[in-house]
Amino acid sequence: MVFRDVELAFRVRDFEGPRLVFLHGFCEDGSMWEEFVRPFEEYALLLPDLPGFGDSGVWSSLSIEDMAAAVEAMLEALGWERCVLIGHSMGGYVALAFAERLGNRLDGLCLFHSHPYADTEEKKANRLKSIAFLEQYGSGRYVARLIPALFHRKLPEVEARMIERAKRYLPEGIQAALRAMAARPDRSKVLEACPVPVAFIVGGKDLAVPTDYSMKQCLLPAVAYVEYLREVGHMGMFEASRRCSTFLRSYLADLDA
Numbered sequence: 001m002v003f004r005d006v007e008l009a010f011r012v013r014d015f016e017g018p019r020l021v022f023l024h025g026f027c028e029d030g031s032m033w034e035e036f037v038r039p040f041e042e043y044a045l046l047l048p049d050l051p052g053f054g055d056s057g058v059w060s061s062l063s064i065e066d067m068a069a070a071v072e073a074m075l076e077a078l079g080w081e082r083c084v085l086i087g088h089s090m091g092g093y094v095a096l097a098f099a100e101r102l103g104n105r106l107d108g109l110c111l112f113h114s115h116p117y118a119d120t121e122e123k124k125a126n127r128l129k130s131i132a133f134l135e136q137y138g139s140g141r142y143v144a145r146l147i148p149a150l151f152h153r154k155l156p157e158v159e160a161r162m163i164e165r166a167k168r169y170l171p172e173g174i175q176a177a178l179r180a181m182a183a184r185p186d187r188s189k190v191l192e193a194c195p196v197p198v199a200f201i202v203g204g205k206d207l208a209v210p211t212d213y214s215m216k217q218c219l220l221p222a223v224a225y226v227e228y229l230r231e232v233g234h235m236g237m238f239e240a241s242r243r244c245s246t247f248l249r250s251y252l253a254d255l256d257a
Contacts, residue, residue, distance in 0.1 A: 006058070008057070009048075018042070018084070019044040020040060020086060021084070022036075022087075024047075024053070024090075025089030027053070027146055028162065029055070032237070033237070036241055048071055051070055052173025054165075054169075062176035067180070068094050068098040082106070083105070092111040093114065097187070110248065113236060117217075131179070135171070140167045143163050143166035148163075155238055158235075197255065198223070199226075200218050201244055202227065202229065203233050225254075
């Protein structure tokens with residue numbers, strides 16, 4: 001589909017029933033979820049490629065709010081009025097931006113190795129360094145350094161597959177996402193006001209999400225479900241796939257009840 005003059009790609013399994021939207025993280029795309037979602041056979045599924053990643057086009061100027069608007073456009077195209085949003089890392093930022101404006105359309109919300117807080121000045125500076133690195137060396141060298149650092153439990157075949165796919169992303173798309181993440185506001189108030197129970201998947205060895213962020217966010221919603229994975233990094237859907245899917249299925253069953 002085309003949205004704001006850019007082609008947006010997504011994978012969908014559509015039928016009447018509960019609807020789940022899985023939002024990938026930075027330098028990932030919707031294909032990362034294909035194995036993980038197999039146990040969710042009774043659910044309709046939407047796996048977007050967010051702008052700049054996968055087979056979706058690039059916006060030169062991009063915000064987290066723009067990404068949320070792209071997800072909304074996909075839902076409109078499918079005629080999905082409501083859904084459960086499950087966002088990994090940057091996908092969690094997008095899910096929160098969606099919830100801020102369209103929380104009444106959510107049946108559930110899961111932050112999967114993500115958090116609601118704005119970047120620190122140090123983090124913003126590191127993103128600027130990454131933008132400069134991409135300008136000089138391109139996507140291949142950048143993702144080859146980035147992706148292995150996301151795993152605590154090393155899975156060479158998975159890492160290699162993700163790197164090979166991410167090498168295809170245009171540097172401009174990755175740079176736009178870096179700028180969008182650096183500019184995003186604090187959305188902790190969105191969690192405080194969230195009208196649905198919120199699920200959190202937390203990695204005890206996650207180097208991308210500070211432990212204090214992971215812990216304090218769980219106290220914000222009125223109702224929270226928390227899965228703490230002590231020996232897992234930033235990629236629980238691969239490092240602890242069964243535990244994560246079992247937790248999510250339990251959370252979804254409670255929502256349905």
